[in-house]
Amino acid sequence: FPHICVTLSVREFVAGVAATLNYENEEKFPLETFFVFPMDEDSAVYSFEAMVDGKTIKAELKDKKKAHIIYESAISHRHQAFLLEEDKCSRDVFCCNVGNLQPGSKVALTLKYVQELPLEADGALRYVLPAVLNPRYRCSGSPEDSCLDLKTPIVPLDDLPYSFSMTATVSSQHGIETIQSNCPLSPIEYLGDKKTSAQISLADGHKFDRDVELLIYYREVHTPSVAVELGNPKNNPDGLMKDPSAMVCFYPNIPEVEPSAICGEFVFLMDCSGSMQCPISKQDKSQLRIEAAKETLILLLKSLPVNCYFNIYAFGSSFEAFFPNSVKYTQDTMEEALRRVKLMRADLGGTEILTPLQVVYREPSIPGHPLQLFVFTDGEVTDTFSIIKEVRNHRLRHR
Known part of the structure; x- marks a missing residue:
């Protein structure tokens, strides 16, 4: 052989x-x-x-x-x-x-x-x-x-x-x-x-x-x-x-970093204006913008890390928050948020995102939980300069 x-x-x-x-x-x-x-x-x-x-x-x-x-x-x-x-x-x-x-x-x-x-x-x-x-x-x-x-x-x-x-x-x-x-x-x-x-x-x-x-x-x-x-x-x-x-x-001896207990504060802004009732595209009219946004938000809610804080704002001509302040992520708060997300409709009129943004920025920071902000919108906003200016002024506070 x-x-x-x-x-x-x-x-x-x-x-x-x-x-x-x-x-x-x-x-x-x-x-x-x-x-x-x-x-x-x-x-x-x-x-x-x-x-x-x-x-x-x-x-x-x-x-x-x-x-x-x-x-x-x-x-x-x-x-x-x-x-x-x-x-x-x-x-x-x-x-x-x-x-x-x-x-x-x-x-x-x-x-x-x-x-x-x-x-x-x-x-x-x-x-x-x-x-x-x-x-x-x-x-x-x-x-x-x-x-x-x-x-x-x-x-x-x-x-x-x-x-x-x-x-x-x-x-x-x-x-x-x-x-x-x-x-x-x-x-x-x-x-x-x-x-x-x-x-x-x-x-x-x-x-x-x-x-x-x-x-x-x-x-x-x-x-x-x-x-x-x-x-x-x-x-x-x-x-x-x-x-x-x-x-x-050279093989450096780099100390192993202990896993951080910091989880963060997750705030979601959901556009519920009338334009979100339109289809995602002219070619595909099978799914509405609001439904696609809700599916993504539900997926994110189920994937949040343990011990973090979160809140959800629905906005249009007016806005409302799911909770008075960001709440700790638990089984109960997650289920309550999921229930309310499923009931969301594109029925809040125009797309006025500036006011809820200002409210979020005025909320006191939660120590040890850096703010992460997510916006779901079709982008049909008129006063873009004011919104960009507001976000720029608070760019060091969140991602």
């Missing part, structure tokens, strides 16, 4: 992954073969090598269209060719066209990529190796309409036709507290008294039937650190990696 060997190297908050995948053409005729494998969408592939019958081929970065032309030309002449590219349908999938693989030929693909590891709420670094590495096997019960199904065979996880091994090396100036996993691991081997480096591997007999997840805990994770790597001008004198590089790691 093919064998997959994964080597993981974690340095501070960055992981370097090298995956070597071994295959053999057991057919009696040449095959144009390809492999599909997933990775984190934020990963960056920096190296790809293929060894075919002892011959090593290293990938070069080329323009996408030009690379396809070169690949197709090589295949048409029955030459060995490889094409590695990001899948068009998914950013987290890379496809490798290995080209013509002769009968009995063996190929070993080595893919290397780096990724920044995310931090969990408890401060752990989290690395995940997908359970479907290469080829991309679909778990039972998953949808069959994926674009990847055009390329990948459907093989249940119980029948994975390959063996798998993984070794991980973790190093950090912070010191390593522990490493946990959802899969059986070999005992942690610390490579020094200060526990700044450790090595682990998956236990023998691991069945790759689920994602491999590692949680790495550092001792002094909030202490800033710097890692320096020497350049390699001999490899590529004009390349980016010819110069030394440095990585600064």
